[in-house]
Amino acid sequence: xxxxxxxxxxxxxxxxxxxxxxxxxxxxxxxxxxxxxxxxxxxxxxxxxxxxxxxxxxxxxxxxxxxxxxxxxxxxxxxxxxxxxxxxxxxxxxxxxxxxxxxxxxxxxxxxxxxxxxxxxxxxxxxxxxxxxxxxxxxxxxxxxxxxxxxxxxxxxxxxxxxxxxxxxxxxxxxxxxxxxxxxxxxxxxxxxxxxxxxxxxxxxxxxxxxxxxxxxxxxxxxxxxxxxxxxxxxxxxxxxxxxxxxxxxxxxxxxxxxxxxxxxxxxxxxxxxxxxxxxxxxxxxxxxxxxxxxxxxxxxxxxxxxxxxxxxxxxxxxxxxxxxxxxxxxxxxxxxxxxxxxxxxxxxxxxxxxxxxxxxxxxxxxxxxxxxxxxxxxxxxxxxxxxxxxxxxxxxxxxxxxxxxxxxxxxxxxxxxxxxxxxxxxxxxxxxxxxxxxxxxxxxxxxxxxxxxxxxxxxxxxxxxxxxxxxxxxxxxxxxxxxxxxxxxxxxxxxxxxxxxxxxxxxxxxxxxxxxxxxxxxxxxxxxxxxxxxxxxxxxxxxxxxxxxxxxxxxxxxxxxxxxxxxxxxxxxxxxxxxxxxxxxxxxxxxxxxxxxxxxxxxxxxxxxxxxxxxxxxxxxxxxxxxxxxxxxxxxxxxxxxxxxxxxxxxxxxxxxxxxxxxxxxxxxxxxxxxxxxxxxxxxxxxxxxxxxxxxxxxxxxxxxxxxxxxxxxxxxxxxxxxxxxxxxxxxxxxxxxxxxxxxxxxxxxxxxxxxxxxxxxxxxxxxxxxxxxxxxxxxxxxxxxxxxxxxxxxxxxxxxxxxxxxxxxxxxxxxxxxxxxxxxxxxxxxxxxxxxxxxxxxxxxxxxxxxxxxxxxxxxxxxxxxxxxxxxxxxxxxxxxxxxxxxxxxxxxxxxxxxxxxxxxxxxxxxxxxxxxxxxxxxxxxxxxxxxxxxxxxxxxxxxxxxxxxxxxxxxxxxxxxxxxxxx
Numbered sequence: 001x002x003x004x005x006x007x008x009x010x011x012x013x014x015x016x017x018x019x020x021x022x023x024x025x026x027x028x029x030x031x032x033x034x035x036x037x038x039x040x041x042x043x044x045x046x047x048x049x050x051x052x053x054x055x056x057x058x059x060x061x062x063x064x065x066x067x068x069x070x071x072x073x074x075x076x077x078x079x080x081x082x083x084x085x086x087x088x089x090x091x092x093x094x095x096x097x098x099x100x101x102x103x104x105x106x107x108x109x110x111x112x113x114x115x116x117x118x119x120x121x122x123x124x125x126x127x128x129x130x131x132x133x134x135x136x137x138x139x140x141x142x143x144x145x146x147x148x149x150x151x152x153x154x155x156x157x158x159x160x161x162x163x164x165x166x167x168x169x170x171x172x173x174x175x176x177x178x179x180x181x182x183x184x185x186x187x188x189x190x191x192x193x194x195x196x197x198x199x200x201x202x203x204x205x206x207x208x209x210x211x212x213x214x215x216x217x218x219x220x221x222x223x224x225x226x227x228x229x230x231x232x233x234x235x236x237x238x239x240x241x242x243x244x245x246x247x248x249x250x251x252x253x254x255x256x257x258x259x260x261x262x263x264x265x266x267x268x269x270x271x272x273x274x275x276x277x278x279x280x281x282x283x284x285x286x287x288x289x290x291x292x293x294x295x296x297x298x299x300x301x302x303x304x305x306x307x308x309x310x311x312x313x314x315x316x317x318x319x320x321x322x323x324x325x326x327x328x329x330x331x332x333x334x335x336x337x338x339x340x341x342x343x344x345x346x347x348x349x350x351x352x353x354x355x356x357x358x359x360x361x362x363x364x365x366x367x368x369x370x371x372x373x374x375x376x377x378x379x380x381x382x383x384x385x386x387x388x389x390x391x392x393x394x395x396x397x398x399x400x401x402x403x404x405x406x407x408x409x410x411x412x413x414x415x416x417x418x419x420x421x422x423x424x425x426x427x428x429x430x431x432x433x434x435x436x437x438x439x440x441x442x443x444x445x446x447x448x449x450x451x452x453x454x455x456x457x458x459x460x461x462x463x464x465x466x467x468x469x470x471x472x473x474x475x476x477x478x479x480x481x482x483x484x485x486x487x488x489x490x491x492x493x494x495x496x497x498x499x500x501x502x503x504x505x506x507x508x509x510x511x512x513x514x515x516x517x518x519x520x521x522x523x524x525x526x527x528x529x530x531x532x533x534x535x536x537x538x539x540x541x542x543x544x545x546x547x548x549x550x551x552x553x554x555x556x557x558x559x560x561x562x563x564x565x566x567x568x569x570x571x572x573x574x575x576x577x578x579x580x581x582x583x584x585x586x587x588x589x590x591x592x593x594x595x596x597x598x599x600x601x602x603x604x605x606x607x608x609x610x611x612x613x614x615x616x617x618x619x620x621x622x623x624x625x626x627x628x629x630x631x632x633x634x635x636x637x638x639x640x641x642x643x644x645x646x647x648x649x650x651x652x653x654x655x656x657x658x659x660x661x662x663x664x665x666x667x668x669x670x671x672x673x674x675x676x677x678x679x680x681x682x683x684x685x686x687x688x689x690x691x692x693x694x695x696x697x698x699x700x701x702x703x704x705x706x707x708x709x710x711x712x713x714x715x716x717x718x719x720x721x722x723x724x725x726x727x728x729x730x731x732x733x734x735x736x737x738x739x740x741x742x743x744x745x746x747x748x749x750x751x752x753x754x755x756x757x758x759x760x761x762x763x764x765x766x767x768x769x770x771x772x773x774x775x776x777x778x779x780x781x782x783x784x785x786x787x788x789x790x791x792x793x794x795x796x797x798x799x800x801x802x803x804x805x806x807x808x809x810x811x812x813x814x815x816x817x818x819x820x821x822x823x824x825x826x827x828x829x830x831x832x833x834x835x836x837x838x839x840x841x842x843x844x845x846x847x848x849x850x851x852x853x854x855x856x857x858x859x860x861x862x863x864x865x866x867x868x869x870x871x872x873x874x875x876x877x878x879x880x881x882x883x884x885x886x887x888x889x890x891x892x893x894x895x896x897x898x899x900x901x902x903x904x905x906x907x908x909x910x911x912x913x914x915x916x917x918x919x920x921x922x923x924x925x926x927x928x929x930x931x932x933x934x935x936x937x938x939x940x941x942x943x944x945x946x947x948x949x950x951x952x953x954x955x956x957x958x959x960x961x962x963x964x965x966x967x968x969x970x
Contacts, residue, residue: 037530044517044524045552049639051562054658058564061132069128073175074121080179080209081113084186087205120178124171131167133565138164140656144649146329148233148595149322150248156649158593159623162230169224176217183209208273211281215269218285222262229255233595234622239702240323241622242596245315250303254295261288313702320698322596330597330623331689332682333781338694339732341760341784343792344835345863349881355832356886357736361727363440364841364858364872364890365449366825367392367405368610370438372851373448374407378436380456381498383429385412385477389610391573392440392725393675394738396769397452397461401738403440403727404452408574408581408634409433410477422536430482430494430511430550432472434458435574435581441889443871447843447854456497467579471496473515474583474637476572478553481532483519484511485546493542511548513636520545555583555632558639562661563587565654566628567602567618569682570611575675580633582672586679587628587641589650594623598689605688606681609716626682627651629665631672642668666772673772678740678765678779683723686781687742687761694759694783708744708758714799715824721795728830730762730782737777738766743829745794755796760784760831784831795827798838798861808859808868810930812842815856821847824859833880837862839872856895870895931960 046055141160147153187193187206194201202210229252232243243251265284272281308315328334344351352359367390374386386407394403410432413425433456438449453460458470473484484494496509519525519537528549529537537543552558555572566587574583592599599622607613625648631640643651643662655662668676691708695701713721721742729736744759761783768775786792793801802808802824815822825841838861843853860867860875869875873891876884934957941949 034530037527041517041527041531044527046562048514048517049558049562049637051639051661053660054562054564057658058132061136062129065132065135066125066129069171070121070125072128072171073124073178074117076175076179077120077182078113078117080183080213081116081186083209084183084206085109085113085190087203087209088187088190089203116182124174128171134163134167136657137650137653140653142649142652142656149326150233150243150252150595151230153230155595158230158234158595159591159649160653162227162234163593165227166224166231169220169227173217173220173224176213176220180210180213180217183213204276207276211269211273214281215266215273218262218266218269218288222259222266225255225259225262229259234593234597236599239316240320240596241598242319242323242326244319245308246300246304248319250300251296254299257295258288258292261291313699316702317698320701323598324693324696324698324701326594326596327598327622327689327693330594331686331693332625333686333690333693336690336694336781336783337732338783338785341731341786341831343757343786343790344833345790345792347833347862347865347880349883350885351833351880352837352876353885355729358728358830358832359876359884359886359888361401361403361441361736362828362830362839362872362888363392363403363405363724363726364443364825364839364855364888365405365438365440366841366843369823369825369843369853370405370449371407372845373853374436374438376850376852377448378409378451378454380409382415382417383412384409384432385415386410386436387476391571393437393573393575393677394727395437395452395461395576396674401727402452403725403738404437405440405449406435406437406453406574408435408472408475409456410472410475411479412477413479422534423540423542425479426481426483426534426536427493427540427542428495429479430473430484431496432475432478433497434463434470434472435576437462439889443855443890443893445893445895447856447895456499462576465576465579468576469580469635471509472581472634473511473513473550474553474555474558474632474634475574476554476556478550481528481549481551481553483537483540483543483547483549484515485548486510486544487546490544514548514638515636516548516550519543519547519549550637553637555585558632558637559585559587559630559641562639563628563630563641563658565589565650565657566630567616568630569679570606570614571680572632573677574634577631577672577675578669580635582634583632584672584675584677585630585632586626586682587630588679588682589625589627589648589654590618590621591623591650592618592621597622598693600685600688602681602685606684607720608684608722609713609719610722623650624682624685625650626679628662629668629676664772665774668772670769670771673767673774674769676767677725677738678763680723680740683740683742683763686763687723687744690759690761690783691744691747694785704747706758707747709747711743711745711755711795714795714827721827724826724828725765726828726830728762728832731784731831732782737764739763740765741829743795745796755794757786757792757794757829757836759786760829760836762831786836792836793838793861793864795829795838799824799827799840801861801864801866802840802859802868805866805868808866811857811868815842815844819847819849820844821851823853833862835862841872930963931957934960 042055043052046052138160141156143154144156146155148155148158183206184193187210193206232247232251234241237244237247265281265288268281268284272278325334371386371388371390374390379385386409390405390407392403393406394401411429413420413429416424416429435453436451437453437460438451442450444450451460453462458468462468463470473482486492490510492508492510494509494511496507499505499507517524519528525538525543529535552561556568560566560568567590569586569588572583572585574581590602599620602616602619602621603613625645627643627645627648627650629642629644632638641662642665643655644665645651646664687710691710692701692704694708695706700706710720713719723740723742725738725740727736727738728741730739739762741760741762743757744761745756746754746758748754761781763782764777764780766775767778812822821844823843823845825843828839830837830839840859841855842857842859844856845851845853857868857870858872858875860872860879862879865879867875867878869878871890871893872888876886876888934953938950938953938957941953
């Protein structure tokens with residue numbers, strides 16, 4: 001008898017196992033390398049900028065917090081599982097159903113006893129890692145000089161400690177709750193807890209574990225309730241943030257009582273762990289729930305209904321005053337200089353004589369309108385572009401401060417068309433060139449800007465500086481990445497700028513700065529080929545040992561990465577400092593934990609007609625400081641952070657977290673200081689708060705009989721009017737200063753709004769021109785509270801007056817003839833002549849085709865009087881009795897030197913000089929248009945038999961003919 005051995009099944013099984021393990025290892029290595037590549041690329045970027053400390057701090061902090069969070073969850077869960085299993089009753093009689101559960105679970109028991117703690121540990125680790133900033137701020141928190149009015153605690157407790165304590169209590173509560181649930185599950189599965197025949201039996205070991213965990217959980221809840229007392233000071237209520245009478249006299253004492261009750265119930269659970277009786281802790285838990293309802297809801301409702309509401313002002317006055325005072329301090333509006341303003345509304349000759357310095361700088365070039373004009377005159381090639389809207393700055397030119405409209409000429413590689421290729425977009429078209437600056441208060445005879453800096457190559461007062469660097473490698477529209485640099489003596493391949501027709505002559509350059517990580521070795525090339533998914537980086541022969549890769553080139557992105565604790569202003573602006581084009585960006589420290597300070601939505605506060613509603617990680621805030629001014633060099637991308645508000649406690653804490661990343665403002669050069677300005681978004685937030693908090697007393701706050709609103713932009717539907725920068729002089733200032741201003745009208749609900757001025761807010765935005773020294777007066781908020789005895793039209797009323805005035809509308813209609821389109825510019829409001837002057841430039845452009853907005857007329861208003869002339873200087877004289885007493889920046893311009901443009905013109909930028917013929921005045925042509933329209937209306941009325949309309953049209957015709965005769969005689 002012979003036997004045949006069965007084939008050995010181990011060999012193929014072992015082979016498959018080896019292959020599977022090998023593939024898993026390879027996959028893990030690939031994933032690990034991709035992770036490493038991302039981390040290494042980040043390291044190269046930060047190291048090149050000199051901010052590797054920021055990255056290392058984040059890595060260390062996140063790792064430490066992950067480990068702490070992981071172990072803090074995994075170890076207690078593992079211990080409770082082990083104890084619940086090891087202390088199970090050995091001879092417990094189980095139900096058949098539990099027997100089946102155990103049969104299923106037992107093969108996986110070892111894996112589960114380790115896997116469950118690891119599973120929850122990972123979740124806890126990631127959650128803790130996300131809270132590293134809260135923890136580091138608590139650890140590095142500083143004391144302030146302000147205490148809260150309820151508990152007398154330093155406000156630093158609310159900014160740094162309270163968020164950490166709340167997070168810690170929440171984390172511990174989660175750990176204890178999961179341990180309690182896991183203990184109950186294991187105890188039930190292995191018979192320590194038995195339910196049956198209307199009876200619950202718990203073994204001694206399970207009882208001790210469950211009771212101790214429940215007691216600890218309730219003890220932690222008691223601590224949470226105690227902390228909630230302090231949290232009431234930062235919680236928004238019905239009228240104010242922070243507790244009012246009900247909160248102080250009912251809610252806070254109630255939370256104290258509940259915290260004590262929770263601690264007592266926790267002690268009862270500890271007692272149960274010893275004596276084994278559940279009745280007392282269960283009764284105590286029920287009493288705790290009832291107490292929470294009575295003390296937390298019932299008593300506050302009774303106090304509010306029967307005590308506060310009938311006597312609200314008397315009882316709430318103290319707490320409203322707390323809110324007013326703390327809100328003003330949190331938003332930096334506690335030092336507003338208020339002036340009761342008796343506004344003049346009658347225009348008289350010579351009235352602007354004392355305001356000549358202000359009228360000379362009134363901006364008639366609207367940066368949100370003349371963008372197409374700048375583009376047509378200065379773009380040169382389709383692959384260049386400018387910001388929209390343009391930026392506003394000021395320069396000292398021959399000893400005189402000049403407000404300017406400016407923009408950088410950046411790349412637009414989307415316009416390369418058929419020339420688009422990796423080599424072109426990465427190696428050739430690498431940078432923009434120069435900037436354009438125009439006087440804000442001047443115009444040419446044909447209505448174009450007066451350029452102070454322009455052209456390729458650059459020409460003007462800026463490029464005349466020694467060592468001026470016009471090249472822009474880092475801007476808001478720069479390509480995603482470019483590879484630049486070459487050894488000395490190599491032929492340049494980067495297009496600097498084209499000249500001549502069709503690029504007949506091109507100037508090329510080689511980047512000579514230190515602007516990005518090196519890709520001069522194969523390993524770095526591989527890293528960035530993976531990062532940008534571009535194999536060309538790895539195989540291109542144009543990349544050499546001196547090549548650098550430039551990426552993350554948007555100035556805001558660069559600053560945000562090296563200062564992640566800052567919220568950045570939405571309007572970075574370029575300027576020229578010491579011969580270099582630099583971007584200046586304002587950074588804010590924010591908090592939602594300032595006691596008794598009202599909350600505002602940051603996105604809503606800063607949105608207006610020029611800034612659509614943005615999104616923020618922390619939107620609802622109640623504290624803000626302009627703590628940092630940052631600069632980004634447009635040539636090499638270097639980032640410099642200056643601590644601007646060194647008294648800000650949040651900035652002081654972050655300086656301890658990142659100790660060597662910020663310089664003091666005392667390190668600023670004189671030229672940089674001259675271009676620092678008060679930030680736009682901060683001013684918008686402050687004006688949003690001043691709508692209500694311009695009052696000083698609790699009674700005024702409670703009555704809200706003088707609440708304000710920011711007017712809507714007359715040129716935009718349902719969007720707020722933005723604030724404007726302008727060199728001007730407020731009534732209590734000795735000389736004009738670069739400022740930003742806004743206006744207020746009465747607040748109203750629905751459509752019953754009254755568009756009259758109630759307030760005028762301006763902030764001194766001139767930081768001076770001394771190195772390392774901020775000028776006295778910078779940041780001073782000045783508020784003109786306009787007397788209710790005088791009615792000053794608001795922006796909406798003034799715009800309506802402009803639009804409805806027959807003389808103005810007739811001339812506007814003339815400007816709209818043919819294919820022309822009329823654009824109303826920004827409506828500026830200036831405190832001059834003892835009142836408030838409105839100025840609005842009017843532009844004309846082709847309605848289709850090439851559009852070139854050109855300034856044609858200027859509207860002005862003072863009180864109920866308006867004027868509409870070719871220049872601002874003429875308009876002011878016409879408005880103020882023939883002689884305003886002051887001159888505007890366009891006083892030397894004579895628009896009649898240029899013929900009125902053909903309405904069918906589509907924007908030709910050719911010569912528009914004098915043709916030698918006579919051109920009728922706009923008034924004469926307007927009267928002619930009125931006469932023609934009256935004749936048409938009269939004929940139509942005659943055919944319709946409407947004699948009333950016929951008579952009215954005939955009267956208009958007679959008046960128009962008389963006007964023509966009068967003008968003809970002139």
